[in-house]
Amino acid sequence: MARWFRFARAAEAxxxxxxxxxxxxxxxxxxxxxxxxxxxxxIAGLAADRLAEDWRQDLAGLATVRVSAEPEVLETRVMRxxxxxxxxxxxxxxxxxxxxxxxxxIAPWIGGVEALEALPAPRLIDLTLEGDGxxxxxxxxxxDRDAPGAVYDDHAAWRGxxxxxxxxxxxLAWAATVLVMLAACAMVALAAQATLTAHLDIVRxxxxxxGEDRYIAGAFVRRLALRGLAGGMAGAGLALLxxxxxxxxxxxxxxxxxxxxxxxxxxxxxxxxxxxxxxxxATARASxxxxxxxxx
Amino acid sequence: xxxxxxxxxxxxxxxxxxxxxxxxxxxxxxxxTGPSGAGKTTLLKLLYLDHLPRRGRLKLxxxxxxxxxxxxxPQLRRRIGVVFQEFRLLEHMTVVQNIALPLRVAGHRxxxxxxxxxxxxxWVGLNARIDAYPRELSAGEKQRAAIARAVINSPDLxxxxxxxxxxxxxxxxxxxxxxxxxxxxxxTVLIATHDLGLIRSARGGVxxxxxxxADGRLTLGAAEL
Ligand SMILES: Nc1ncnc2c1ncn2[C@@H]1O[C@H](COP(=O)(O)OP(=O)(O)OP(=O)(O)O)[C@@H](O)[C@H]1O
Ligand SMILES: [Mg+2]
Numbered sequence: 001m002a003r004w005f006r007f008a009r010a011a012e013a014x015x016x017x018x019x020x021x022x023x024x025x026x027x028x029x030x031x032x033x034x035x036x037x038x039x040x041x042x043i044a045g046l047a048a049d050r051l052a053e054d055w056r057q058d059l060a061g062l063a064t065v066r067v068s069a070e071p072e073v074l075e076t077r078v079m080r081x082x083x084x085x086x087x088x089x090x091x092x093x094x095x096x097x098x099x100x101x102x103x104x105x106i107a108p109w110i111g112g113v114e115a116l117e118a119l120p121a122p123r124l125i126d127l128t129l130e131g132d133g134x135x136x137x138x139x140x141x142x143x144d145r146d147a148p149g150a151v152y153d154d155h156a157a158w159r160g161x162x163x164x165x166x167x168x169x170x171x172l173a174w175a176a177t178v179l180v181m182l183a184a185c186a187m188v189a190l191a192a193q194a195t196l197t198a199h200l201d202i203v204r205x206x207x208x209x210x211g212e213d214r215y216i217a218g219a220f221v222r223r224l225a226l227r228g229l230a231g232g233m234a235g236a237g238l239a240l241l242x243x244x245x246x247x248x249x250x251x252x253x254x255x256x257x258x259x260x261x262x263x264x265x266x267x268x269x270x271x272x273x274x275x276x277x278x279x280x281x282a283t284a285r286a287s288x289x290x291x292x293x294x295x296x
Numbered sequence: 297x298x299x300x301x302x303x304x305x306x307x308x309x310x311x312x313x314x315x316x317x318x319x320x321x322x323x324x325x326x327x328x329t330g331p332s333g334a335g336k337t338t339l340l341k342l343l344y345l346d347h348l349p350r351r352g353r354l355k356l357x358x359x360x361x362x363x364x365x366x367x368x369x370p371q372l373r374r375r376i377g378v379v380f381q382e383f384r385l386l387e388h389m390t391v392v393q394n395i396a397l398p399l400r401v402a403g404h405r406x407x408x409x410x411x412x413x414x415x416x417x418x419w420v421g422l423n424a425r426i427d428a429y430p431r432e433l434s435a436g437e438k439q440r441a442a443i444a445r446a447v448i449n450s451p452d453l454x455x456x457x458x459x460x461x462x463x464x465x466x467x468x469x470x471x472x473x474x475x476x477x478x479x480x481x482x483x484t485v486l487i488a489t490h491d492l493g494l495i496r497s498a499r500g501g502v503x504x505x506x507x508x509x510a511d512g513r514l515t516l517g518a519a520e521l
Binding site: 014016018201202204205206207208209210211212213215293296 | 344345346347348366367369370371373374378384386387388389393397398400401402403445449
């Protein structure tokens with residue numbers, strides 16, 4: 001029995017291609033770096049997309065027309081202004097705020113409702129915009145003509161360019177993620193070539209004693225994929241730790257809304273290493289098979 | 297088993313082998329001789345499918361490797377056991393791992409072959425060295441390990457390139473006896489050597505043919521020993 005164990009261990013033990021050289025730790029290190037970068041670009045992409053979406057939605061509701069006039073003509077001016085905005089393109093709906101709503105809105109800025117009641121209060125029309133909203137200059141000139149004292153205020157419009165910028169940043173981040181993945185492919189292909197070249201003598205012997213391409217490729221591919229997985233886990237873990245350590249990354253912190261939710265904290269460290277390993281597997285397999293295919 | 301019909305091959309523009317024709321029937325025993333650099337190893341390389349002929353036709357086990365589907369070539373190679381001139385043992389594996397490698401590569405469970413491997417190891421006199429690495433072996437020990445690896449898979453065709461180049465005459469004679477024994481069991485054996493003493497000592501043991509290579513051309517030597 002003891003002899004059997006000794007034989008089984010002795011005859012089977014080493015991989016057909018030895019583990020040696022620099023390409024092994026370098027592959028792990030490079031996978032870790034790639035997955036670290038991939039996590040960061042991925043999260044940046046998600047955050048930028050979310051920010052752009054939030055800002056776009058804010059933009060939709062936040063324009064008003066403020067009408068101020070002598071008390072006698074105020075109601076008619078408000079009705080005229082309503083007429084104008086209802087027929088203007090880019091405005092989905094318009095609604096006159098009641099006096100109470102209006103007071104509630106501005107009271108904090110003035111110092112109490114009592115102080116306000118004495119003032120001749122303007123009236124507010126709340127607008128729901130659609131698309132890119134109305135052309136502000138044209139709308140204002142129509143208001144000036146039909147309802148003097150009515151002022152169109154798209155105070156949220158400054159967010160439009162921001163939303164577009166955020167969307168562009170998001171696209172950049174996604175492009176960076178894709179580039180990191182491509183770089184990972186190139187790196188694994190190079191590592192596979194280097195390993196194959198370093199062990200060409202062994203590969204030749206194994207072929208000559210009847211080893212199939214699949215068998216030989218498997219020896220390289222399994223190892224590179226495992227290294228991709230190990231490096232990927234380390235890199236993704238470090239990236240998440242680094243993000244968690246950023247000031248303001250807590251639930252209420254300034255970055256809280258930008259970082260992934262609970263699902264992301266669980267999904268990313270699983271998905272990115274698996275993706276890294278899958279890339280390592282597929283790339284190594286393809287490049288080793290191509291190289292072996294050139295031999296008889 | 298093997299047939300070459302006007303086969304030529306070269307590493308550069310000139311032909312190392314030109315218009316070589318032979319027919320090696322199943323169960324036969326051949327010596328391939330010739331001066332150093334004549335192309336003995338080159339001819340064996342064509343036979344174990346390291347290279348394809350440049351011109352002419354090679355048939356192995358009735359198949360033409362030049363037209364054979366690529367994925368079937370490993371199967372053909374598994375029917376051939378090769379003792380390489382420079383042994384080509386894998387340096388990161390021990391003696392027993394090297395000897396068992398063809399079984400492993402062919403997808404066999406090594407447990408099923410334990411007795412075979414150990415018997416062969418003992419037969420080539422390496423049972424005390426099974427856990428040694430090739431770099432720790434003498435040239436003769438490497439040669440014996442290479443022979444064991446060549447025959448472990450029970451191949452139909454055994455090709456040996458100077459199988460006795462590094463051993464004393466007594467071990468040389470033992471190796472020859474093993475090859476003759478395998479030939480009696482029906483294996484086809486082809487030995488490249490310029491050791492005329494080896495060829496002479498085979499006399500009486502086996503009906504061998506001698507092939508002589510010179511200047512890239514093959515001639516049939518004294519028909520029988
Ligand atoms: N890989 C190679 N590339 C280029 N030329 C080669 C190569 N291998 C062998 N040759 C040349 O081919 C010729 C035949 O070599 P080969 O090794 O077949 O001779 P051999 O008969 O086996 O000699 P030896 O008895 O010394 O082993 C020689 O001139 C050699 O220099
Ligand atoms: Mg030679």
